[in-house]
Amino acid sequence: MEHRAIREECFEANLALPKTGLVDLTFGNVSVLDENVGVFAIKPSGVDYAALRAEDMVVVDLNGNVVAGKLRYSSDTPTHRRLFLAFAEYGVRSVVHTHSRCAVAFAQAGREIPCLGTTHADHFYGSVPVTRKMTDAEINGQYEWETGNVIVERFGGMNPLDVPAVLVNDHGPFVWNVSGGKAVEYALALEVAADMALKTLALSPGQAAVDETLLDKHFLRKHGKNAYYGQT
Ligand SMILES: [Zn+2]
Secondary structure (H helix, E strand, O other), rough: OHHHHHHHHHHHHHHHHHHHHOOOOEEEEEEEEEEOOOEEEEEEOOOHHHHHHHHHHHHEEEEOEEEOOOOOOOOOOOOOHHHHHHHHHHHHEEEEEOOOOOHHHHHOOOOOOOOOOHHHOOOOOOOEEEEOOHHHHHHHHHHHHHHHHHHHHHHHHOOOOOOOOOEEOOOEEEEEOOOHHHHHHHHHHHHHHHHHHHHHHHHOOOOOOHHHHHHHHHOOOOOOOOOOOOOO
């Protein structure tokens, strides 16, 4: 099998995704990049998770050409490709898209997910941003590619690993990380943080974000050069 390593990593991550409970029906896909070759593996379109095999993963280059695989790729592939083109230089190797319910609730409300506590701060260095609404021209044009463009536009010069997730307005979350396993883990962390934020805002509608001191403490003890949390 060509590109075996990324196809197996992608396959494992796509199997792990529905086990998190984040996926209703078949809404969800994971891709994994081989940054040395400039190709990524992605789930094929509309195949039942139970029937999925590693060799079904479609391999696409960064120009959008299929280089291996017999099935049609996920319709969201141009969004994944746009994100790899912008974020690979930061070490992003995997992208996950779901319609997980609490994150979608914020996306549909057009609201970012504020950092209201340490669960969020352990994973995301501040609010999880929401994109602007897409224009009619973007929706009627290369829709999935333009979805990637509004995400990249929203991140501007931000390091995408400081906040490895975004909400596409009226749509839902895209999450990324350094491996397929980490990206799936962060897709779950995002949904947990969104669920907690929804409940916090229901109890306390004007709730403010956590203090910067607490945010710094929780994010920086797990990420970056001074991290000390967990096993090395
Ligand atoms: Zn979607």
